[in-house]
Structure formats: structure tokens, C-alpha cells
Amino acid sequence: MIDKLEFLIALAREKNFGKAAEQCGVTQPTFSAGIKQLEDTLGVMLVQRTSRFLGFTAEGERVLDWARTIVADTRAMRQEVRTLKQGLSGHLKIAAIPTALAMVSALTTPYRAKHPNVKFTILSRTSSDVLSMLENLEVDAGLTYIDNEPLGRMRAVPLYLEQYRLLTSADSPLGERDQVTWAEVARIPLCLLTPDMQNRRIIDSLLHAAGGRPEPTLESNSMIVLFSHVRTGRWASVMPEKLANTLGLTERLRSIPIVEPEAVHQIGLVVPPREPMTPLVSALVAEATLLATQLA
Numbered sequence: 001m002i003d004k005l006e007f008l009i010a011l012a013r014e015k016n017f018g019k020a021a022e023q024c025g026v027t028q029p030t031f032s033a034g035i036k037q038l039e040d041t042l043g044v045m046l047v048q049r050t051s052r053f054l055g056f057t058a059e060g061e062r063v064l065d066w067a068r069t070i071v072a073d074t075r076a077m078r079q080e081v082r083t084l085k086q087g088l089s090g091h092l093k094i095a096a097i098p099t100a101l102a103m104v105s106a107l108t109t110p111y112r113a114k115h116p117n118v119k120f121t122i123l124s125r126t127s128s129d130v131l132s133m134l135e136n137l138e139v140d141a142g143l144t145y146i147d148n149e150p151l152g153r154m155r156a157v158p159l160y161l162e163q164y165r166l167l168t169s170a171d172s173p174l175g176e177r178d179q180v181t182w183a184e185v186a187r188i189p190l191c192l193l194t195p196d197m198q199n200r201r202i203i204d205s206l207l208h209a210a211g212g213r214p215e216p217t218l219e220s221n222s223m224i225v226l227f228s229h230v231r232t233g234r235w236a237s238v239m240p241e242k243l244a245n246t247l248g249l250t251e252r253l254r255s256i257p258i259v260e261p262e263a264v265h266q267i268g269l270v271v272p273p274r275e276p277m278t279p280l281v282s283a284l285v286a287e288a289t290l291l292a293t294q295l296a
Contacts, residue, residue, distance in 0.1 A: 130142035
């Protein structure tokens with residue numbers, strides 16, 4: 001039964017029978033048969049399909065919710081038994097928005113010092129992808145905005161406030177200023193994240209409110225790409241203060257506070273609202289709580 005519920009979750013994630021079967025390590029006929037057996041066992045049709053996946057029925061959506069809960073609890077149980085036997089070990093997967101990636105090490109480094117048998121996978125994703133991957137059990141935790149767009153049923157641990165800076169060369173028109181306004185920033189060419197990123201939506205909103213029309217000269221889903229262009233001295237961007245400081249400023253590059261308004265947004269750790277939490281996630285939440293006090 002657990003394997004068949006895993007099939008259902010994989011189908012919700014991939015929305016394609018072939019890809020879902022591949023993710024589960026079985027052939028497509030075996031996968032389809034497993035879904036059919038689950039339908040027969042429950043006595044309802046779960047999946048709308050012809051020769052391809054069309055979506056879940058109303059009953060299928062409810063069973064999917066139960067599947068996520070049951071599979072997550074089963075994984076938590078197995079992990080807790082393993083922890084009791086051999087200490088905390090395993091694989092912790094974290095998805096983070098690009099602007100928070102530089103802060104992940106502040107969690108993983110002290111975590112690994114306490115639990116050296118834990119391995120990590122860190123993925124860069126949009127805020128909506130972070131929530132989707134948590135829901136579909138693809139990752140254990142996420143770093144994202146917790147005060148700007150709905151988080152759904154996730155549990156959040158606030159970490160720090162994201163404040164914004166204009167990154168520009170010292171010899172640019174605004175390069176000698178101690179602070180700039182959003183109205184002034186709106187009048188210069190910028191390189192920004194792509195529109196699917198929540199950080200970009202936040203910046204666009206601030207620029208619009210200041211009377212500007214965001215028309216970036218370069219877009220990327222990578223902060224490293226943006227920063228590398230700014231470091232040439234021929235580009236400008238808006239970045240979170242902590243990220244700019246982590247990436248490193250040069251003598252010719254300035255990080256200037258943006259005011260009027262002085263906008264801030266909360267970044268936090270988000271995890272599924274499950275009790276009990278898995279030992280891996282519980283230890284991460286404890287680390288995040290400690291980090292929050294240090295960053296306050």
C-alpha cells in the first residue's frame with residue numbers, strides 16, 4: 001500500500017505516467033497497474049486519464065492528501081527507528097530561493113558539526129517551487145519569504161529581515177550617495193531576477209509604487225550571474241543586503257541603502273506541519289531557532 005501511495009505522490013509531482021514511473025524506479029505498466037490496484041482497493045477512480053494523465057478526480061485529490069500524510073509519517077517512523085539505533089544520519093534536502101542561498105551555510109555548517117553523518121542537498125528554486133516540493137515530499141525543508149505570499153499549511157521559523165541595496169559602481173551617477181530612493185532607482189537600467197522569482201515581484205512592486213516601469217537590461221534566475229555583471233562596474237542591480245555582503249564587495253562596487261520606503265521582508269525556514277517531525281527536520285528547526293537569535 002505504501003508503495004502505491006508513493007506512486008500517487010510521484011504522479012502529482014510529474015503529471016506524467018512515464019516520468020512518474022521512472023522516478024519510482026519501475027516500468028510504466030507496473031506503475032499504471034499499481035495505481036489501478038489502489039483504485040480497486042479503495043473502490044473509487046482516483047485519476048482522470050485517457051492515454052495520458054489529465055488530473056485527479058475529487059476523490060483522488062482527497063486520497064492524495066492522505067497519501068502525503070501516510071507516506072511522510074512512514075518515512076518519519078523509519079528515520080526515527082534508524083536514529084535510535086545508530087544516531088542521527090541520513091540525507092537532508094533543502095530548497096531555497098536564490099536570495100537566501102548564501103545564508104544556507106549558516107544552518108548547515110553548525111548542523112553538520114553536531115551531526116557529521118548527515119549529508120545535504122541544496123537546491124535553488126522559486127518560492128512557489130519550494131512550497132510545491134515540500135508538499136510533494138521532494139525536499140525536507142525550504143528557505144523562502146514568509147510574509148509576502150501565502151505559505152499554505154507550512155510551519156515557519158523566522159530567521160532574518162531582507163533589506164534592499166542598490167549595487168552599483170562607485171563612479172556611476174548614484175555611486176557616491178549614502179542612500180537612494182526607489183524613485184531614483186526606477187530611473188536607471190538594472191539587471192534583475194526573472195519574473196517568476198518572488199524577489200523580482202517585490203522589487204517590481206516597489207519600483208511601480210515609486211512611479212517607475214521596471215525594464216531590466218538583463219534578467220537571470222541566478223544571483224551569481226547578476227552579481228558577476230555588477231562587478232564589472234558597467235551594470236547595476238537591487239540585491240538583499242546580506243547577500244551582497246556575503247558575495248563580497250570590491251573597492252569599485254558600492255552597496256547603497258534604498259529608502260522611501262525602507263522596505264523589508266522576512267526570510268524563514270519552512271517545514272511541513274507534521275507531528276512528530278522527522279529527527280533530521282527537528283534538528284534543523286532547532287538550528288534555525290538558534291540562528292534566528294544570533295541574527296536578531
